[in-house]
Amino acid sequence: MAEYDYDLFVIGAGSGGVRAARVSAAYGAKVAIAEEHKVGGTCVIRGCVPKKLLVYGAHFAEDLKDARKFGWKLDGEPDFDWATLRDNVLSEVERINGAYTDTLNSHDVEIFHERATVSGPNEITLASGDTKTAKYILIATGAWPHVPEFPGSEHVVTSNEVFHLEELPRRVVIAGAGYIANEFAGIFNKLGSRVTLVNRSDVILRQYDHSIRDRLLQIATTKGIEFCFHAEFESIEKQDDGSLLVKVTNHEPREADLVLVATGRVPNTDGLGLDSAGVELDEDGAIKVDEYSKTNIDSIYAVGDVTNRVQLTPVAIREGHAFADTVFNGKPTTVDYDCIPSAVFSHPPLAGVGMTESEARNTLGSIKVYQSDFRAMKNVLAERNExxxxxxxxxxxxxxxxxxxxxxxxxxxxxxxxxxxVKAGLSKSDFDNVVALHPTMAEELVLLR
Structure with a gap:
């Protein structure tokens, strides 16, 4: 008999866990995976995929208005129905969940649709009470929204619940100033809600270049999004009519129909039983791993947001693939975390790669900065001063x-x-030597002066 039930048991069927399971199985490993919710994880079920679909839906508010300048005759004001968008988005989530499940099934990965915890270096206990053994255990449970505690905090929602709202709120207060906060601020604003963003400091999107984030702040304010800076939540009171009275420091109280907390995400390690196997966590509750995603226990690995290295879906996927290459293909593989591109799907969206201007000055000292500040051709004709x-x-x-x-x-x-x-280390002159593709916005990259 085999020493273990499986070569690999994965806890968490998100982007990183599914990739690791699929590739490991393709290399010949006997693999099982446990997921207590839906296959696909945060990105597919309650993150970037449904959120991007909401972003697309919200963009029509401006597109329909601009269409008149392009000759399209629209009778009356467009009528938006939240339930239609919500239900279509959730249907797409179900479709992708099925596709992920089919992928695992086609690679003979056994799926346990229940919670699993670690009960030893090579043992897993399922919610049903059954125990399984595996030569290797991979933790890929992702991260969970952080909700600060204050009087009335039980009335808030997070990015987990916001996709399931019964109706579109007229007034929305959002806590936070990161990418999730700014993305949902743009979504609700374009769908017609009155949006207030509350932040402890006076800086949004701290990790992005100051010129870019300042431009977003300027545009968002022009679109009607209100920013309350240097503010912390004091309390939320539910009133007789069901609305919420929100009190924050340094600002007047305001009424809201929805309070969305987007103040960061914490590694999802609580209750996983990692202490029973002696797995070490850092001060934030993240699993400590080496460059090959191995914990201090030789048989246990971890990938994705649960390690709190870089909380991005494509990074989790690369870590999962690298794990499979290392453990089951005899090809030790690490992930290069340098120069990772990222984006915020705000209105308008922003993106960046490499060092910001401040980081470059602090690191290199002598730098050159090239900029192009322009109106897109579409905005000019639409008379949109963005x-x-x-x-x-x-x-x-x-x-x-x-x-x-x-x-x-x-x-x-x-x-x-x-x-x-940028990742390849090309120079400004390399961009200059490329003929512009005209007329496009992208041509500005090879015309920068």
Missing amino acids: RALYKMITDADTDRIVGLHMIGPDAPEILQAAAVA
């Missing part, structure tokens, strides 16, 4: 591009290809 901003940062001594940042229509789509050049 300007895009592209910014390139180079090492002054070598001409090498060390950072590229932009805000404007389709900025993430444009940056993806440009990020390849």
Whole structure:
């Protein structure tokens, strides 16, 4: 008889766990995976996929208005139905959940649709009470929204619940200033809600270049989003009519129909039984791993947000694949975390790769900054006074591009290809030598002065 029930048991069927399970099985491993919710994890079920679909839906508010300038005759004001968008988005989530499940089934990965915990270095206990053994255990349970505690905090929702709202709220208060907060601020604003964003400091999207985030703040304010800076929640009171009275420091109280907390995500390690196997956690509750995603216990690995390295879906996928290559393909593989592109699907979206201007000055000292501040052709004809901003940062001594940042229509789509050049260490002159593709917004990248 085999020493273990499985070669690999994965806890968590998100992006990283599914990739690790599928690739490991393709290499010949006997694999099982446990998921207490739906296959697909945060990104597919309650994160980037449904959120991006809401972003698309919200964009029609401006597109329909602009269409009149392009000759389209629209009778009366467009009528938006939240339930239609919500239900269609959730249907798409179900479709993708089925596709992920089919992928695992086609690779003979056994799926347990229940919670699993670690009960030893090679043992897993299922919610049903059954125990399984595995030569290797991979933890891929992701992260969970952080909800600060204050009087009335039980009345808030997080990004987990916001996709299931019964009706569109007229007044929304959002706590936080990161990508989730700004994305939902843009979504609700365009769908017609009155939006207030509450933040403890006066900086939004701290990790992005200051010029780009300042431009978003300017545009968002123009669109009607209110920002309450240097504010912390004091209390939320539910009133007789069902509305919420929100009190924050340094600002007047305000009424809301929905309070969305988007103040970060914490590694999802509570109750996993990791202490029973002696797995070490850091001060934030994240699983400590080495460059090959191995914990201090040789048989237990972890990938994705639960390790709190870089909380991005594509990173979790790469970590899961690297794990499979390392453990089941005899090819030790690490993930390169340098120069990872990222985006915020705000209105308008922004994206960046490499060092910000401040980081470049602190790291390199001597740099050159090239910018293009312009109105997209579509916005000009639509008489929309919204300007895009592209910014390139180079090492002054070598001409090498060390950072590229932009805000404007389709900025993430444009940056993806440009990020390849930045990662490859190309220079500003390499961009200059490329003939512009006209008329496009992307051509600004090879015309920067």
